[in-house]
Amino acid sequence: MKSHTLSVLVENRAGVLSRVAGMFSRRGFNIESLAVGPCEEPNMSRITIVVNGDDGVVEQVTKQTNKLIDVIKVSDLTERESVERELALIKVAAESGTSRAEILQIAEIFRAQVVDVGSKTLVLQVAGDTGKIDALEKLLRQYGIKELVRTGKIALLRGAKTVKSSK
Amino acid sequence: MKTGARTLIEALQREGVDTIFGYPGGVVLPIYDELYDSSIRHILVRHEQAAAHAADGYARASGRVGVCLATSGPGACNLVTGIATAYMDSIPVVALTGQVPTALLGNDAFQESDITGITMPVTKHNYLVKDANDLDQVIREAFYVARTGRPGPVLVDLPKDVSTSVVKGNRPLPETVSLRGYQPTYEGHVRQIDKAIDLLVGAERPLVYAGGGVVLSEASPELLEFIETAAVPVTTTLMGLGAVPGDHPLNLGMLGMHGTQSANYAVTECDLLIAVGVRFDDRVTGKIETFAPNAAVVHIDIDPAEIGKNKKVDVPIVGDVKAVLRAILRRMKKRGDTANWVARINTWKAQFPLRFRDDERLHPQYVVRQLSDVLQGEGIITSEVGQNQMWTALYYRFTKPRTWITSGGLGTMGYGFPAAIGAHFARPDLPVVDVAGDGSFQMNIQELGTVAHYKIPVKVVILNNMYLGMVRQWQELFYDRRYSYTELPPVDFVKIANAYGVEGIRVEEKGGVREAIETALATDGPFVLDFRVEREENVFPMVPAGAAINEMIGVREE
Ligand SMILES: Cc1ncc(C[n+]2csc(CCOP(=O)(O)OP(=O)(O)O)c2C)c(N)n1
Numbered sequence: 001m002k003s004h005t006l007s008v009l010v011e012n013r014a015g016v017l018s019r020v021a022g023m024f025s026r027r028g029f030n031i032e033s034l035a036v037g038p039c040e041e042p043n044m045s046r047i048t049i050v051v052n053g054d055d056g057v058v059e060q061v062t063k064q065t066n067k068l069i070d071v072i073k074v075s076d077l078t079e080r081e082s083v084e085r086e087l088a089l090i091k092v093a094a095e096s097g098t099s100r101a102e103i104l105q106i107a108e109i110f111r112a113q114v115v116d117v118g119s120k121t122l123v124l125q126v127a128g129d130t131g132k133i134d135a136l137e138k139l140l141r142q143y144g145i146k147e148l149v150r151t152g153k154i155a156l157l158r159g160a161k162t163v164k165s166s167k
Numbered sequence: 168m169k170t171g172a173r174t175l176i177e178a179l180q181r182e183g184v185d186t187i188f189g190y191p192g193g194v195v196l197p198i199y200d201e202l203y204d205s206s207i208r209h210i211l212v213r214h215e216q217a218a219a220h221a222a223d224g225y226a227r228a229s230g231r232v233g234v235c236l237a238t239s240g241p242g243a244c245n246l247v248t249g250i251a252t253a254y255m256d257s258i259p260v261v262a263l264t265g266q267v268p269t270a271l272l273g274n275d276a277f278q279e280s281d282i283t284g285i286t287m288p289v290t291k292h293n294y295l296v297k298d299a300n301d302l303d304q305v306i307r308e309a310f311y312v313a314r315t316g317r318p319g320p321v322l323v324d325l326p327k328d329v330s331t332s333v334v335k336g337n338r339p340l341p342e343t344v345s346l347r348g349y350q351p352t353y354e355g356h357v358r359q360i361d362k363a364i365d366l367l368v369g370a371e372r373p374l375v376y377a378g379g380g381v382v383l384s385e386a387s388p389e390l391l392e393f394i395e396t397a398a399v400p401v402t403t404t405l406m407g408l409g410a411v412p413g414d415h416p417l418n419l420g421m422l423g424m425h426g427t428q429s430a431n432y433a434v435t436e437c438d439l440l441i442a443v444g445v446r447f448d449d450r451v452t453g454k455i456e457t458f459a460p461n462a463a464v465v466h467i468d469i470d471p472a473e474i475g476k477n478k479k480v481d482v483p484i485v486g487d488v489k490a491v492l493r494a495i496l497r498r499m500k501k502r503g504d505t506a507n508w509v510a511r512i513n514t515w516k517a518q519f520p521l522r523f524r525d526d527e528r529l530h531p532q533y534v535v536r537q538l539s540d541v542l543q544g545e546g547i548i549t550s551e552v553g554q555n556q557m558w559t560a561l562y563y564r565f566t567k568p569r570t571w572i573t574s575g576g577l578g579t580m581g582y583g584f585p586a587a588i589g590a591h592f593a594r595p596d597l598p599v600v601d602v603a604g605d606g607s608f609q610m611n612i613q614e615l616g617t618v619a620h621y622k623i624p625v626k627v628v629i630l631n632n633m634y635l636g637m638v639r640q641w642q643e644l645f646y647d648r649r650y651s652y653t654e655l656p657p658v659d660f661v662k663i664a665n666a667y668g669v670e671g672i673r674v675e676e677k678g679g680v681r682e683a684i685e686t687a688l689a690t691d692g693p694f695v696l697d698f699r700v701e702r703e704e705n706v707f708p709m710v711p712a713g714a715a716i717n718e719m720i721g722v723r724e725e
Contacts, residue, residue: 010348011347011348014295015283015284015287015295018284018287019287022287022288023288026288056475059475060472060475060476063471063472064472066471066472067470067472068292068348069291069292069312069346069348069349070292070348071348072347072348165347
């Protein structure tokens with residue numbers, strides 16, 4: 001079992017996300033994360049899906065996703081050179097002066113930005129691969145995380161290669 | 168000034184639609200008004216589920232796309248079982264549903280249901296049309312998607328204002344549909360084909376396992392030529408019955424849970440399994456680890472997602488079954504030596520014929536045999552689900568594709584009678600007989616109204632055991648004969664038929680069977696035959712769920 005990152009190029013039509021997500025859930029495929037948004041072409045969107053499973057499962061996932069009429073292309077980026085990023089916003093308790101100072105120090109090391117300062121809280125914004133965000137989250141737990149949101153992973157192939165409609 | 172409804176009718180005509188099975192309601196009134204003086208024949212069913220099954224039966228009998236029409240909300244929801252049935256068996260159907268006006272969408276308006284959402288898991292694709300100007304294109308796509316690649320049902324949801332609004336100008340329709348996300352592969356990969364041929368030539372005990380895909384791609388002639396050229400025996404799935412003539416010397420009949428002994432033994436012993444248009448359904452394979460345990464597997468299918476889904480495959484060939492078989496025939500230069508294997512199979516066939524206790528009592532298998540003898544393959548048989556279905560599969564001799572119409576994947580009770588109605592409109596030249604159980608027949612019995620109304624000459628053969636027979640069989644074998652809620656009180660089906668204006672006969676003795684069947688077939692209109700058969704008869708052979716397919720029960724070892 002391991003995580004696979006799939007880049008799915010879809011027609012930008014109503015219902016396409018629910019077609020993809022619905023297919024995953026009814027076939028018992030576990031979605032670890034899913035991020036969707038516009039891409040380089042106006043009438044297409046790119047969905048990045050992280051799924052967990054052995055090679056056989058991921059092969060089925062890929063084929064079943066490809067079968068959907070609104071899906072233009074599916075690529076497994078896992079074994080290929082790719083850049084992967086996730087964004088997180090973390091609201092952390094920062095009541096005393098010492099913890100506030102420590103949190104700011106940690107933020108600097110992780111290159112996280114402070115995007116909101118309250119009297120009792122700080123909101124940090126951090127981008128990076130999943131491991132980095134996990135590590136930051138773990139460190140901040142000791143101060144008390146009030147709220148946290150992650151976007152799910154997005155990914156692109158490195159270099160000139162692209163995941164494009166080949167058709 | 169052309170409305171959406173008018174555009175719809177013209178688009179359907181352009182697709183060659185001659186018959187629609189449907190049921191009206193508020194939001195489809197504009198469509199019904201246009202239908203009123205169109206050349207398209209509309210058959211008013213008595214329940215929308217029957218409209219979907221009839222469209223499906225039409226498609227299976229003809230090879231063309233079947234069409235059904237229902238109103239929004241309850242009407243659309245009633246189609247769902249029929250759509251799911253078609254989906255599981257890859258049948259090309261276009262389901263048209265009315266929808267509340269676009270302005271009310273999502274407001275829980277009267278008779279609103281999110282039918283595109285509801286049917287997403289049971290359609291190949293679906294559309295909610297929001298602009299009448301898109302209708303032409305959507306209908307063209309819907310038919311294209313339904314019938315190409317791996318066929319399947321497509322639903323088009325039509326809000327009332329889309330039907331009534333005026334369409335701007337005449338946008339020219341492209342002759343061909345091109346969807347960048349949908350590009351089925353028809354030709355098999357040549358290298359894979361050659362690999363398969365090499366395996367075949369080297370195999371000592373090759374076996375073809377053929378299914379519904381052969382029927383769907385009209386590949387029966389190629390399959391026959393292939394098995395004869397290569398001298399390789401063939402077994403078919405429930406859905407593949409008729410793809411190879413039932414009495415062909417190389418045909419072992421059906422395999423799987425209720426397969427013949429020879430077929431199931433052959434699968435277990437073969438060293439090469441050539442799977443053609445099949446999907447390794449669990450009712451076929453039994454325990455998957457012990458299915459064809461010693462065989463290299465070649466799998467030919469148009470749907471790449473089927474290959475490797477349930478069973479590891481050595482040579483995958485993605486493509487249309489007909490095209491791939493043609494390529495194999497073209498490229499195959501020599502054949503292997505299968506004489507010993509064929510001899511072994513013939514020994515099994517002689518040793519383990521299908522049999523039942525044919526005494527003086529009225530056994531359901533006897534009824535099916537008589538029907539088979541009378542029709543001689545010249546007719547279409549539909550079935551319900553349960554023992555009636557399995558007895559028909561085993562004891563009726565199918566000789567041609569598209570003459571056996573049954574719900575294989577979903578196993579839908581109530582399917583056969585409305586499917587028979589559809590089949591009649593596809594092939595009015597052939598007699599159509601629904602073999603039913605008394606339980607199943609009562610699931611869409613209201614369609615007696617439809618067959619009476621239009622004088623549709625469909626015959627219903629009820630194998631009446633006053634039980635939900637197949638479930639009772641499982642209770643007998645696996646639940647200590649505790650017949651929990653599977654007994655049905657006697658029903659006077661002849662009186663019910665008569666009440667609708669349909670003729671019928673009840674038969675309680677073996678001696679009356681043949682004459683009753685002949686009478687029914689000689690009668691112009693619809694006919695119901697109520698055969699009161701042995702109540703606790705079982706379907707054998709049987710592989711208990713979860714067992715290996717050579718571990719059959721209910722067989723006499725020689
Ligand atoms: C709609 C539906 N409900 C329930 C079942 C489960 N089921 C399978 S076979 C069967 C019994 C069928 O009884 P009957 O139609 O009398 O046929 P028989 O087996 O006696 O030939 C049932 C209830 C089903 N297949 N379909």
